[in-house]
Amino acid sequence: MADSPKETSKISNDLDTFPKLLLDHAKKRPNKDAIREKDLGIWQSWTWSKAAEEISALANGLASLGFKRGDKLAIVGNNRPRLYWGMCAAQCLGGIPVPVYQDSVAEEIQYVLDHSEVRFALVEDQEQVDKMLEIYDNCPAMETIIYDDPRGLRDYDKTHLHDFEKLQDLGREFAKENPDYLLQEINKGSGEDIGIFLYTSGTTGKPKGVVMTNNNILITARNSVKFDNLTENEEIVSYLPMAWVGDHIFSYAQAYVTGFCVNCPESTETVATDLREIGPTYYFAPPRVFENILTTVTIRMHDASKLKQKMFNYFMGVARKTGVDMLDGKQVTAKERFLYWLGNILVYGPLKNTMGFSRIRLAYTAGEAIGPEIFDFFRSLGINVKQLYGQTEAAVFITMQPDGEIFADTVGIPAPGVEVKVNDDGEVIYRGPGVFHSYYKNEESTKETKNEEGWVLTGDAGYFADNGHLKIIDRAKDVGKFVDGTMFAPKYIENKLKFFPHIKEVVAIGDGKDHCTAFINIDLEAVGNWAERNNVGYASYQELAGHEEVYKMMLESIEQVNKDLSTDSLMSKSQIHRFLILHKELDPDDGELTRTGKVRRRIVAEKYGVLIDALYNGSKDCYINTEVAFEDGRKGSIEATLRIEEAETFTPAPATKGAN
């Protein structure tokens, strides 16, 4: 797949930075909504011309405080228009926005802010201001903190603090005295300039600051817009962390390239409702979100009346048979078409409306492999969910699935302008216009990851399937071997189990062992609901997780997966022999998951070493005391004695595939 980079890697000289694009939209589509936010129960909108005015005022305000070219502006908070404006305002002045994961605790933020030598910070509210003040003395470069929501801050010492609106007023004053300053600064900017630092969530070790030029981001955004024919009429709900490259591309870069409207939810808890109200046409979610939606649907259907359940099950059967084919434009019979039409009226339409997907034209998922069953569920409903494969270092896109060539187990063909190949170690490598500039202040890692010719190591093991689509097996370093040398791909097993609505997270263990075992995290919502319906009393997560009936339920799921695995010649060795249910949810605050929700295997293995030993030494139970961190950073501990269960395994038979 080594095409040379196409003409798509050039960009017109005029619109090679975000501020230039902003001014262009303000001229071309001044009255089109650029961004919305639900506030006080009403969707408040800003048109492109209004947004340009707000951003100019903020940029001038920053300039009046002495923000210079090359200065960094940290951005900490939930997705809010003002924080997005902050990104653009910093770029207007030739500065670099540094978005930070808003739920990080103070010390995590301190590392990023100190490492990137942030002088200015734009934060959402008191919670974030408190964190900033806590780390203020440890970040020598830090000077000014700007806050969006003044609530609770009245009594604070305002030496370093600035109110967002007051800063804008300062900016408007500044603009009167220096009317041409901002435009001059904007015109100084070019595509070659550093546009943003995106800190990786750090699956291993300290986060790394990925330095991106404007060209990296904008060319990639332009290519992807063309690939999927995105227009200015798209509506997107931005709810994923602003510090994550995906949000930067989908809610910021693509919006600035096409001029489509970005909608910010009212609060993190109202995303589902807000999604329904907006009815986005373009949507991005990691597999976890799709999983959660499916779990909720499954639970709600359990509670529905018998008639509705029957109808749902029947038409979902129809959808599974014909829905995907219809979406891919394949031939289906008239009868199937009719049944699907009927199903759409009775089931799929209302269901999509509840999920907020009535107007959806295109949805993407990435970040982790998605269970084929989950993927097919959404596609069978006529929702064009596609997979892409990407990472921060590539400005997201490495491979994408073109319409009509969607397969659950592959992640598509190389994105426009990107070359992808598999090296001799079986690792996927790529090169293209989105390839990052460098890791900030980390020459060594930059060299390790990117070679002189611009090829970047992904760290993922994969291969090209016969149809030319890339297939990712697992993280290259996570793929292990059993003692007898057979391959052990934990993610593959975990994904199979996670499809069960009552299982939230699984950690499969087996590298260097003679068989496979697993930790299970119950899904509190699903299992709690089950407990309620079956009169099972429980006082805590821990008690519910240890309940005998819950173990029985998990056992059934595991045996079903084992049966399924036994039919797969490559994977039959990976059947789960013993398992236990964890007494606490794996949590990013405890370092067990990354901020984007991926299991950190090394840390889990360290922390729960005793449990792993117990899984392999035949004991019936195991005592563990775990330290937990609360959201405010305090520590506590949970202790429990966990039961270990054996699961039935099946002899690998060349038999037919499992019935599920």
Add this chain to the structure above:
Amino acid sequence: MDQDNRIGDTLLEVKNISLSFGGVKALTDISFDIKEGEIRAIIGPNGAGKSSMLNVINGFYHPQEGEVWFRGKKREAMKPYQVARQGVARTFQNIALFKGMSTLDNLMTGCITHMKTNIFLQAIWKGPAEREELEFRERVEHIIDFLGIQAIRKTPVGRLPYGMQKRVELGRALAAQPKLLLLDEPMAGMNLEEKEDMSRFILDVNDVFGTTITLIEHDIGVVMDLSDRIVVLDYGCKLADGTPDVVRNDQAVIDAYLGVSHDD
């Protein structure tokens, strides 16, 4: 703004209040004042007369002896709703929300004391009644935002967890835009996290709206941290009155309520 600036003149004063039910003396000769802008706590063991005191302030009980002075005027005996119209709102020890109604509707009921349109205008709806409702809705939305309860705006209150219901109840009291807010055990039955949230809200209400707050609470840690001044009651009598430090070191209080300290 510093402490002294925040606290103003006397807002409400009770003078020599005595209240009895038949032979039971609930309150005996109680006097204290509540200053504008302060957080004032009433504490005491069970049956000390705390809730009775609140009910006197609130106009629900009429004391046999003593006077209540509100905003510099002696208050005649009046019904609770009249007191409410004067700007005194409260929450209850046992949640007293309309369980079948949504959070939003419950908060809207809090605005009723400010309603100016009569039943006929309400029936016609278009015009003044509509304008008034929009104005109330905006006020309520600010409170929803303030309390961070956007996600439960349309949820029937009966389905909410206890801590959330307490928060909604606080919201309803705030919707009345009170001068004086009475909170009867706002943190009873809450877990640590909910208590922290509620403490934050009480401080923020006081800070942002400048509302004077009088609260009854059993969690001594919370009371000591939140309050500007504390009144201690025991068996219907006033034991002590003063800042948290004064009260903490008052021997009578230690003996009666906090337990006798043993020096080692």
